[in-house]
Amino acid sequence: MDTVLVVGAGPKALAVAAKSQALRAIGLPAPRVIVVESHAVGGNWLPSGGWTDGQHRLGTSPEKDVGFPYHSTWARGRNREIDAAMRDFSWNAFLIEHGTYAEWIDRGRPAPQHHVWARYLQWVGRKTDMELIAGSVTGIAAAADGWLVTVTDAGGGSSEIDCDAVMITGPGRSDRAFTTHPKVLSIQRFWDLAGRRLLPPSSRAAVIGGGETAGSALDELVRHEMLTVSVISPNATLYTRGESFFENSLYSDPTKWSTLGAEERRDVIRRTDRGVFSVRVQETLLGDNRVHHLQGRVTAMADQDGRVALTLANERRADQVHTFDLVVDATGGQPLWFLDLFDASATDLLELAVGGPLTQARIENAIGYDLAVSGLDAKLYLPNMAALAQGPGFPNLSCLGELSDRVLRPDPARRRPGARERAGLNR
Numbered sequence: 001m002d003t004v005l006v007v008g009a010g011p012k013a014l015a016v017a018a019k020s021q022a023l024r025a026i027g028l029p030a031p032r033v034i035v036v037e038s039h040a041v042g043g044n045w046l047p048s049g050g051w052t053d054g055q056h057r058l059g060t061s062p063e064k065d066v067g068f069p070y071h072s073t074w075a076r077g078r079n080r081e082i083d084a085a086m087r088d089f090s091w092n093a094f095l096i097e098h099g100t101y102a103e104w105i106d107r108g109r110p111a112p113q114h115h116v117w118a119r120y121l122q123w124v125g126r127k128t129d130m131e132l133i134a135g136s137v138t139g140i141a142a143a144a145d146g147w148l149v150t151v152t153d154a155g156g157g158s159s160e161i162d163c164d165a166v167m168i169t170g171p172g173r174s175d176r177a178f179t180t181h182p183k184v185l186s187i188q189r190f191w192d193l194a195g196r197r198l199l200p201p202s203s204r205a206a207v208i209g210g211g212e213t214a215g216s217a218l219d220e221l222v223r224h225e226m227l228t229v230s231v232i233s234p235n236a237t238l239y240t241r242g243e244s245f246f247e248n249s250l251y252s253d254p255t256k257w258s259t260l261g262a263e264e265r266r267d268v269i270r271r272t273d274r275g276v277f278s279v280r281v282q283e284t285l286l287g288d289n290r291v292h293h294l295q296g297r298v299t300a301m302a303d304q305d306g307r308v309a310l311t312l313a314n315e316r317r318a319d320q321v322h323t324f325d326l327v328v329d330a331t332g333g334q335p336l337w338f339l340d341l342f343d344a345s346a347t348d349l350l351e352l353a354v355g356g357p358l359t360q361a362r363i364e365n366a367i368g369y370d371l372a373v374s375g376l377d378a379k380l381y382l383p384n385m386a387a388l389a390q391g392p393g394f395p396n397l398s399c400l401g402e403l404s405d406r407v408l409r410p411d412p413a414r415r416r417p418g419a420r421e422r423a424g425l426n427r
C-alpha cells in the first residue's frame with residue numbers, strides 16, 4: 001500500500017498520519033497519508049463543525065490521545081521504538097510544548113474543552129508530514145488497483161486523486177432533523193443558536209437521543225431557563241458510560257474482544273457505549289430536578305398551535321403523545337453516510353464483498369482485523385463500523401494507537417484475488 005487517503009482530519013486521520021511518520025522516522029516502511037478535510041483539522045470539535053459549541057468537555061481522558069495505548073505490535077523487536085516515537089505526538093507532549101503541563105497536573109488533570117482538543121489535533125497535524133487537502137470528498141469510484149476519489153473545493157472546482165486505500169471517518173452530517181419545524185432543531189442548528197445565545201426561550205424542552213451528542217446538548221440546555229427538560233431514548237433508563245477498569249480495558253485493548261460471543265459483544269456495547277452519557281454529564285443531570293427521562297422511540301411529530309407534539313412508541317404500551325415548545329434532534333450521526341459517495345461500480349464491489357445489499361449489519365460483520373472490509377482488493381477502512389467485529393474502542397478515542405497499527409500493517413494477502421477480480425472490474 002503506497003497511499004492511503006483519509007476522509008476527514010479528525011483524531012483517526014491524525015493517529016494514522018502520526019504513526020506513519022513515526023514508522024518512517026525509525027526506518028520502517030509506511031504509506032503516504034493524504035487527508036481530505038472539508039472544514040478544518042479537528043473541525044467536528046469546533047463550534048463551526050456543527051456537533052458542539054467547543055466549550056463542553058471531552059468525556060474520555062485526553063491521555064487517550066493519538067498514540068494510546070502505546071503498545072504497538074506492528075514490528076517484532078521494534079515496537080518499543082515505535083511507542084517512543086509516538087510519544088512526540090501525545091497529549092502530554094502537547095502540554096509540555098505549550099508550557100501548561102504542570103498546571104494541568106496541579107489542577108487535577110481536567111478534561112479539556114472540545115475546542116482545546118481540536119487545538120491538540122491541529123498541533124499533531126502540524127507535526128506530521130501528512131498531505132492535507134482542503135475540500136470535500138464528493139465521490140469514490142473503483143480504479144484499477146485502488147480508488148479514485150473526487151474532491152470538491154470551496155469554489156466548486158473538483159479534482160481526482162488516485163490512491164491505494166481509503167479510510168472513512170466521522171459521523172456524517174449534523175444538519176438533519178426529524179422534521180422541518182421552527183421549534184425542532186438539528187444538532188447543528190442547536191449549537192449555532194446556543195453559540196450566539198439565541199436559543200428560543202422555552203418552558204418544556206426535549207432532547208431526542210441518548211448518546212454523546214444528546215449528552216452535550218443536555219449539558220448546555222440545563223444552563224438555560226427551562227421548566228423541564230425531557231430526554232427521549234428507547235432505553236429503559238439513562239445509562240452512564242462504563243468507566244470501571246474491566247469496561248475500559250475492553251476499549252483500550254481489544255485483544256480480549258475476539259473471545260466474546262456476538263451477544264456478549266452487543267451487550268457490552270449497549271451498556272457502555274451506544275446510548276450512554278459520560279459520567280460527568282450524568283452527574284450534572286442527576287443533580288437537576290428539571291431533567292426527566294421518557295422511554296420510547298419518536299415515530300411522529302406534528303405541529304400543535306406552534307408547539308411540537310411528539311408520538312413516542314414503546315413495545316410494551318400504547319403510543320403516547322407529549323408536547324414541547326423546543327425539540328432538539330440529537331440522535332447522532334448516520335453510520336452509513338459515506339455510501340452516498342460511492343459510484344455504482346464501487347457499490348457493486350462493496351456488495352459483492354459483504355454478500356448482499358449494503359446494510360449496517362452486513363458491513364459491520366465484514367470488518368476484518370485490519371479494520372477494512374474483508375474481501376475487497378483495495379482497502380476500504382471503516383473503523384467507525386468496527387466495534388462489533390473488532391472492538392468497541394475503534395469508532396471512538398479509546399485506542400487510536402491500536403487503530404493506526406492495524407490500518408498501517410503490511411498486508412500479506414494484498415495480492416490475493418478479491419471482489420474486484422471476482423466482479424471482473426480489473427481495468
Ligand SMILES: Cc1cc2nc3c(=O)[nH]c(=O)nc-3n(C[C@H](O)[C@H](O)[C@H](O)COP(=O)(O)OP(=O)(O)OC[C@H]3O[C@@H](n4cnc5c(N)ncnc54)[C@H](O)[C@@H]3O)c2cc1C
Nearest residue numbers: 008010011012038043044058059060136137169170396397
Ligand atoms: C459532542 C460529542 C462529544 C464526543 N465526545 C467523545 C469523547 O469524549 N470520547 C470519545 O471517545 N468519543 C467522543 N465522541 C465521539 C467522537 O465523534 C469520536 O470519538 C471521534 O471524534 C471520531 O473521530 P473521527 O476521526 O472518526 O471523526 P471526527 O472527529 O468526527 O472528524 C471527521 C472529520 O471529517 C470531516 N468531513 C466530513 N465529511 C467530509 C467529506 N465528505 N470530505 C472531507 N471531510 C469531511 C469533518 O469536517 C471532520 O473534521 C464525541 C462525539 C460528539 C458528537
